[in-house]
Amino acid sequence: MRTNKLAGRLILLALFGFLYVPIAVLVMLSFNESGLPTAWSGFSTKWYLELAGNGDILGAAWNTLVVGVSATLLSTVLGTMLAIGMETRRRKSSGLEALVFAPMVIPDIVLAVALLSFFSKLNVTLGLHTIIISHVIFDLAFVCSIVRARLKHFDYSIVEASRDLGGSAWTTFWWVTFPVLLPAIIAGGLLAFTLSVDEFIIAFFTAGAGRSSITLPIQIYSMIRFGITPEINALATIVMAVSTIVLLLSQWLNKDNLQ
Template sequence: MTGNSATVTVADAPVAGRAGGAAAFRRTLPGRIVLLLVFGFLYLPIAVLVMLSFNDSGLPTAWSGFSTRWYSALLGNSDILRAAWNTLVVAIFATLVSTILGTLLALGMETRRRKSNGLEALAFAPMVIPDIVLAVALLTFFSRLGLTMGLHTIIVSHVVFDLAFVCSVVRARLKHFDFSIVEASRDLGASGWTTFWRVTFPVLLPSIVAGALLAFTLSVDEFIIAFFTAGAGRSSITLPMQIYSMIRFGITPEVNALATIVMGVSATALLISQWLNKEQVR
């Protein structure tokens, strides 16, 4: 017993030492400078983009005063409004379907944990497969079926992409779920349906909502898969595709304003998702 404890302690000592050394370095002046440079590299371009979206000048770099006229201009642009509506439709439907399927998949995988290794690899494959590969595969699949590309193919593609993320979030909660309360409910005479809605669902609800918000964020931001599966024409263009088509002719404050709105919506949904994850851990 003593020998095993000593072995574990010695094995864990380098890890603890590295963690403590990293924390100590962050508290030093050089560590704070490095941390500041890293965060500056990540977020300074975003801050500049947001600032220039309020620039009164039509030039992308010359600042001539604060103005919200570029946000007002977005409301008068029919192409942007159509793209915003398409994005909202795709995100809502993809989120609903992927949340339902992802939750059911997580429940099935957790209740049959010993037999779900192969299913788990298949379910989480879209998380590790490059977007371009997944986009080409979906395009080939839809073409083989003879389907006309449009919003419906984008929604199906986003469901395939989002499902894995919802499943991973819900399953992380199931790892700490006490299934004995489910068995107790069944022993007391409750049906499987009643047990799910009265016992399992309330416990999983925060993680389900967090997974749904993550899926919504991914659908709003996703470009590559939507670009490949949207088909010809502008009737099924989404906001990321609209931004791409606009920047081909140069970056304008209107593009900055549109990118800021998309980023704001995505960041808000992501922050709420992270907050729900922290709350359920507590």
């Protein structure tokens, strides 16, 4: 019994090591004094200071923020409306369920090519606006699934009580339904923001030409083609830290749905 438990712990430790040791090494090397990506020569934060003075990176960070915030707001509103509509629908449709959640299971490269073809067919000029639209389509299903999970445990008797007391449909939604759904809505929005900030393939295909639509993942890709530097490690560390914090906050807000 003890041998099996020890073997299980060793396997789990090896798995976590395989997943997180490379990330830990990347973070450590981002504080490397040396310009060499693998030779440690002392602790320094100069690479983070250089990031602050790099106009290309700051521009890409701003574009990422614009895309992330815009896609989050749109996908959160639309995803919440979609979740309420689907959950209160009397006739359930497996075909509709598959259609709504298809972006979650379709490979990113397939979705990216499809969106690029769609925009090209409509003669839409590519730019930040096409990235935002693409990310809304991608994020919508995730927000919808989180809000629907909250609705599964929703007590509809309080809605009936509100209507019996004379509350209108809007008053009932704003003062009864919305406060109950708010943690799930925020969690879905935070997850959408994380996915949008980290997403590369769809953004790469729908970004268009010029630096005006370059996001941080695309900027990192363009830099990494010429070799790994501590500056890239620092940038990757910042992106990863922001994504992790937002994701953990999303999971904390959505903890009731996970139980």
